[in-house]
Amino acid sequence: MTVTIRKYNPGFLTDDELVKSFCVRTAEFELIIESLSESDGRSSSHTIVIGPRGSGKTHLLLRVAAEMRLNAQVGGYFPIVLSEESYEVSTHGEFWLECLGRLAEQAPPDERGALRLTYEDIRTVRDDGILAERCLGTILDFSDRHGRRLALIVENLNTLLPDIADPAVGWKLRRTLQTEPRITLLGSATSRFEEIDHPEQPLYDIFRAIALRPLNTEECGVLWSTVSGQLPEDGTIRPLEILTGGSPRMIAMVAGFRTTDSFSELMNNLLDLIDDHTEYFKSHIDALPAQERRVYLALARLWKPSMTREIADQARIDTNKCSAFLRRLIERGAVSEEGGTPRRRQYYLTERLFNIYYLLRRPSGEGQVVRALIQFMVCCYSPTQLLNFGLYLARDYRPEDTQMKPLQELAFGHLIQLPEMADMRSAILTDPNVVASFASTDTPEIAENIASEMVLSAQTLANNGAVREAILKYAEVLGQFANIESRQVAKWVAFALLRRGMLLGKRGMVDEEIADYDRIYSKYGQWDDPALARVVDAALLIKGDTLTTQGRHAEAVDLMLDVLKRMAEARRGEMLPGAVLIISEAISAEGDRELALAQIDIALKMCDEMGGSESAQLKTFALVQKGLLLKDWNQTAISVSEAEAVMAGIVELGDIPVGSIDVLIDFCAIAGPGRALDVIQSSPASELMVPLVTALKQELGKQPRVSKEVNEVAGDIRRRIADLQQSNTTRNHN
Known part of the structure; x- marks a missing residue:
């Protein structure tokens, strides 16, 4: 159930509506009521409520007035509520005439007629002193007749006070407030001012000041629920607090925002919201001094929390001046500090809704409306609601609607980039409706986001062992994007083909695997794009490895020679060693091991020249291949430096490549246990080779304490080393 809220004119509410709608500022309300209740009648407790526009000053004071009328505890007071803007008051006498006029309207019905006649009679008096005396006398007579003290509520x-030309007015008012216990003044102000702060000013130390701070998150949620009649979604109130700066008026505005699934209706609703409150926004900005306004609007344009130098550049003023104006704006509550370091503070508009207002006021077309709408929705919608809005955009997308199509694409593009959507990204970009609607969009960034997320989804399936489902997901990517010529999308299509080919190969579907690699080369082999070129190179290398595994050695060599030529012409060296290794493997399989070893040495030299972690890893595989080839050929093992390189590569890989243990055992048999142990133990990778280390220590006469299982494996290794050493000795004698 909603309650009646008047954002600008709470004076139009009945007492019952005031009580029902008053749900925040309760601590301040209790403070004022307690102060009034404890007043003994010999003196008055004058109070001033200080807060910026929209902070709830009027609502609070009117709630106090309603309590005076409804609650016997403070029934000893009769409230006289002056207009929020008393434009006709320019003298001391006119101030009391305004009080008398408001009393004539708010007194019990049976007295209003007589009071109005008295008011009309007195208002003809031209002498200001007599005017003040007669008005105050009539007001105090009312107080005496009813036996109630009067609470003047003055906004x-x-x-x-500064608008009254007579400087003596403040002193005259002070005298009345100090000497007349039947009068209590409850006032409001948008900020502290000289008349109450300076010791030489008339109203100094008269008032008890109550400052209205911005609402906290919990209070924002309470007000939202009261105004909208709905419980807030999880996670929406803190952004709402940021958007509104904790301003009750702003929260009431936003709570009235009409949410709907329709994109065009949402845009219109936001425009209506801003249009309905333009005067409020404009008056807030117009009230700022010119230079402060300049800094304020520069911050509105920047939108994000910004440092002083950024704001100064945007405002085109000196940094030191900008810093001074920022301090003034902070004192006014218009700007807040956030983040950064003590010397590099960041600043933002306290009420972010002004960013949206300013954004919409700039002549930048409907695109600005879309951007403002998405930013507004971030503060009012939960992540789940934002997800549903994105899904609705997809369902409502009509490519033939040339007016709405670019706006919907722009909105969706902004939506998927929001940090708040990070956890929902996969869900929205892989949704069938989203894929069907936006996969072929004219906005390549959206298509790229969808394609990349679908590919990542397929990879996840493959990593989890769902190979068949992954292949189908890659096929879906190819079906949606294969004909799109955008470079951003093409790299994901090529990657999908590459990954699908690899999965097909694992399932023994070699012809289909090779067909995917060929498709990559035929479609993207001539594209001048570095990212695509790397995928094409990878496809050709994997195809060459597959051909070698299938015994098609001549095809593999021819293909790799073409790859070497292609890479040399393009001056891309990352995959050259890999191509050479495939050539070596194919040549070795054909029986020419000497040429194969020569090719491996070429690959090793390339790895050393390129450097980097990838080259180190590739060098490890090359050395293992060399060691296995030497073993098969009954020649010597790899050298000490090569064994050290294998150990370094294992560190880079974080794993032990297939065949590397065999190669290292061969090395141990040639180098001897002492030298081999020094090489292996000098590497962090030795932790992965405890059985081998144990075997070498035992060969040196040591007895390391290890588990029974490790000891048994070490025994097997020692026997292998002994056999290899015996074989080498026999070969050397022959």
């Missing part, structure tokens, strides 16, 4: 004292 905007900070502008009312």
Whole structure:
């Protein structure tokens, strides 16, 4: 159930509506009521409520007035509520005439007629002193007749008093407030002002000041629920607090925002919201001094929390001046500090809704409306609601609607980039409706995001062992994007083909695997794009390895020679050693081991020239291949430096490549246990080779304490080393 809220004119509410709608500022309300209740009648407790526009000053004071009328505890007071803007008050006498006029309207019905006649009679008096005396006398007579003290509720004292030309007015008012216990003044001001702060000013130390701070998150949620009649979604109130700066008026505005699934209706609703409150926004900005306004609007344009130098550049003023104006704006509550370091503080508009207002006021077309709408929705919608909005955009997308199509694409593009959507990214980009609607969009960034997320989804399936499902997901990517010529999308299509080919190969579907690699080369082999070129190179290398595994050695060599030529012409060296290794493997399989070893040495030299972690890993595989080839050929093992390189490569890989243990055992048999142990133990990878280390220590006469299982494996290794050494000795004698 909703309650009646008047954002600008709470004075139009009945007492019952005031009570029902008053749900925040309760601590301040209790403070004022307690102060009034404890007043003994010999003196008065004058109070001033200080807070920026929209902070709830009027609502709070009117709630106090309603309590005076409804609650016997404070029934000893009769409230006289002046207009929020008392434009006709320019003298001391006119101030009391305004009080008398408001009393004539708010007194019990049976007295209003007589009071109005008295008011009309007195208002003809031209002498200001007599005017003040007669008005005050009539007001105090009312107090005496009813036996109730009078609570004058006067808004905007900070502008009312300075606007009165007579400097003696403040002193005359002070005298009345100090000497007349039947009068209590409850005032408001948008900020502290000289008349109450300076010891030489008339109203100094008269008031008890109550400052209205911005609402906290919990209070924002309470007000939202009261105004909207709905419980807030999880996670929406803190962004709402940021958007509104904890301003009750702003929260009431936003709570009235009409949510809907329709994109065009949402845009219109936001425009209506801003249009309905333009005067409020404009008056807030117009009230700022010119230079402060310049800094304020620069911050509105920047949108994000920004440092002083950024704001100064945007405002085109000196940094030191900008810093001074920022301090003033912070004092006004218009700007807040956030983040950064003590010397590099960041600043933002306290009420972010002004960013949206300013954004919409700039002549940048409907694109600005879309951007503002998405930013607004971030503060009002939960992540789940944002997800549902994105899904609705996809369902409502009509490519033939040339007016709405670019706006919907722009909205969706902004939506999927939001940090708040990070956890929902996969769900929205892989949704069938989203894929069907936006996969072929004219906005390549959206298509790229969808394609990349679908590929990542397929990879996840493959990593989890769901190979068949992964192959189908890659096929879906190819079906949606294969004909799109955008470079951003093409790299994901090529990657999908590459990964699908690899999965097909694992399932023994070699012809289909090779067909995917050929498709990559035929479609993208001539594209001048570095990212695509790397995928094409990888496809050709994997195809060459597959051909070698299938015994098609001549095809593999011819293909790799073409790859070497292609890479040399393009001056891409990352995969050259890999191509050479495939050539070596194919040549070795054909029986020419000497040429195969020569090719491996070429690959090793390339790895050393390129450097980097990838080259180190590739060098490890090359050395293992060399060691296995030497073993098969009954020649010597790899050298000490090569064994050290294998150990270093294992560290880079974080794993032990297939065949590397055999190669290292061969090395141990040639180098001897002492030298071999030094090489292996000098590497962090030795932790992965405890059985081998144990075997070498035992060969040196040591007895390391290890588990029974490790000891048994070490025994097997020692026997292998002994056999290899015996075989080498026999070969050397022959």
